[in-house]
Amino acid sequence: MSRFTVPRIAPSEITDEEHFWDRRTWLATMGAAAGALAMQSKRLSAHAPTRQPEAPTPYDTITGYNNYYEFSTDKEAVRELAVNFRTTPWTVSVEGEVKRPKRWDLADLLKGIPVEERTYRHRCVEAWSMVVPWNGVSLAAVIRKLEPTSKAKYVEFTTLHDPAQMPGQRRAILQWPYVEGLRMDEAMHPLALLVTGIYGRPVPAQNGAPLRLVVPWKYGFKGGKSIVKIRFTERQPMTTWALAAPDEYGFYANVNPAVDHPRWSQASERIIGRFGRKATLPFNGYAEQVASLYSGMDLRVNF
Ligand SMILES: Nc1nc2c(c(=O)[nH]1)N[C@H]1C(S)=C(S)[C@@H](COP(=O)(O)O)O[C@H]1N2
Numbered sequence: 001m002s003r004f005t006v007p008r009i010a011p012s013e014i015t016d017e018e019h020f021w022d023r024r025t026w027l028a029t030m031g032a033a034a035g036a037l038a039m040q041s042k043r044l045s046a047h048a049p050t051r052q053p054e055a056p057t058p059y060d061t062i063t064g065y066n067n068y069y070e071f072s073t074d075k076e077a078v079r080e081l082a083v084n085f086r087t088t089p090w091t092v093s094v095e096g097e098v099k100r101p102k103r104w105d106l107a108d109l110l111k112g113i114p115v116e117e118r119t120y121r122h123r124c125v126e127a128w129s130m131v132v133p134w135n136g137v138s139l140a141a142v143i144r145k146l147e148p149t150s151k152a153k154y155v156e157f158t159t160l161h162d163p164a165q166m167p168g169q170r171r172a173i174l175q176w177p178y179v180e181g182l183r184m185d186e187a188m189h190p191l192a193l194l195v196t197g198i199y200g201r202p203v204p205a206q207n208g209a210p211l212r213l214v215v216p217w218k219y220g221f222k223g224g225k226s227i228v229k230i231r232f233t234e235r236q237p238m239t240t241w242a243l244a245a246p247d248e249y250g251f252y253a254n255v256n257p258a259v260d261h262p263r264w265s266q267a268s269e270r271i272i273g274r275f276g277r278k279a280t281l282p283f284n285g286y287a288e289q290v291a292s293l294y295s296g297m298d299l300r301v302n303f
């Protein structure tokens with residue numbers, strides 16, 4: 001099997017986090033133009049949003065404070081426990097309502113799809129947030145390549161199950177393997193990403209190497225890590241957190257300051273690596289781009 005190398009930008013293009021801000025424009029909240037993202041990033045910078053850009057969280061913080069229960073429920077222990085995680089070779093099995101079910105080598109799955117840079121706000125349901133410069137491919141582009149059938153209404157993402165490598169899986173803290181899911185129109189939204197990198201470096205194991213989902217208008221738990229299976233379904237998939245605590249973690253999980261978690265408020269958030277709190281925005285600040293996906297839905301019921 002071929003050794004998978006994470007698509008990367010040229011070394012000359014890699015900036016350290018201190019210089020990152022000088023060279024980049026804020027790509028996360030480009031309003032109506034979101035669909036065009038990376039290809040037009042130069043041109044769009046002339047139309048930069050009026051909102052104050054938020055500085056990206058330092059690399060060390062993003063990669064040292066992780067929810068990844070397959071390794072540990074202690075966020076600061078995951079990095080150390082994941083150092084030897086093997087990501088090569090890596091295959092992704094594509095199943096269900098799709099033209100050609102197939103087990104893809106990761107490199108082949110992503111082949112021909114440009115790796116983009118998207119700095120997104122990242123909001124955990126535990127009321128903390130970060131700002132992460134991700135590198136990844138448009139999930140919509142991957143789905144178009146896979147050609148789901150007309151019956152496909154949802155897409156399900158499954159994380160690796162390997163208790164030998166993942167000590168957290170030796171205990172039944174959650175039902176393994178970890179599963180997440182999106183409605184097809186959510187998955188096709190141009191903001192949804194399959195992430196392969198952070199700050200221009202390959203995504204580390206603790207953040208979901210070699211391939212993880214990122215859906216910036218939803219709570220972080222929708223972003224399944226280390227994905228080995230993508231399955232298209234007619235029915236709404238049963239997802240790990242909804243199964244573990246249906247009253248606390250719904251299928252939709254859109255960031256919503258008006259709907260509190262049963263055990264705490266969602267009105268504000270602690271910014272990891274900084275002092276103080278800030279008000280949480282509807283859809284994590286991406287309402288302009290995504291609110292129409294939910295028109296006619298009661299988001300208090302569909303939380
Ligand atoms: N497989 C798997 N994916 C997961 C989780 C997990 O425990 N296992 N935690 C989720 C939660 S609650 C959050 S907030 C994000 C954290 O991603 P990060 O470590 O890159 O910040 O990953 C999500 N994806």
Ligand SMILES: [Mo]
Pocket residue numbers: 067123124125126219220221
């Ligand atoms: Mo989370």
